[in-house]
Amino acid sequence: MSKTEIALENGGFDSPFTARPDPELGGPAVGEVTVARGWQPYYTPQGANDPPWKHRRPEWTRFQQWQKVFGTSGTIQGGVFQRVQVVPGDLLTLVVRACFTSSSSGVTLRVGIDPFGGTDFQSSEIQWGGWQGETAPKNDPSYWQGGLDNPRYLSRENIEAEAPYVTLFCHIENLYAGKDESAFWDQATLYREGEEEPTEPPGPGGDWAEVIAQLKRIADAVEKIAS
Ligand SMILES: [Ca+2]
Secondary structure, eight states: OOEEEEOOSSTTOOSOEEEEEETTTEEEEEEEEEEETTOEEEEOOOOTTSOTTTTOOOEEEEETTEEEEEESSSOOEEEEEEEEEOOTTOEEEEEEEEEEEESSOOEEEEEEEETTOOOOTTOTTOEEOOOEETTSOTTSTTBOOOOTTOOEEEEEEEEEOOSSEEEEEEEEEESSOOSOEEEEEEEEEEEEESOOOOOOOSSHHHHHHHHHHHHHHHHHHHHHHHO
């Protein structure tokens, strides 16, 4: 089957980049959270019992052609996401060009799709691609030394859209509090299986799609309880 590209908003992580509020704390826009148009920041905030180096807030900035998401002297879990309008039932593949730098920080990256269009990166609904990074065994294909001159294409393939929107996540984590842990995101592309076909005009069908998606969520929840 052939693949058709679904348009993203600024899939290339290009300018303009704008300052945003801290996605956990809200408030005014801050320079440490500077994100490319079309994308939203997220991260795991520090818990009350975390040591000072753990779960630090990442910073977001433009670096050359990249969206950089990074931390210093700590561990981070975070990234950027974008919700994209699709047709429920679409079979989707996400491919993102990325790289990272690290100073023995145990950096690992992955990308994922939430087929229900949620915005919680910790949701169990998200279909993640495999981790790629320096924590994998060195003889494993997922082992990746990183470096700005050593980008990779991270992907998650053949995910069925369960709602009129899906959400794309570009995620970095690191294990050790090294001096540098940085992810660089350059080009995100979303593909749909099948030829280009005329899309239906928006109408009552969209509402039904939402209802069906909701029913599927309920059915899945009941199934989980039953099992
Ligand atoms: Ca770019």
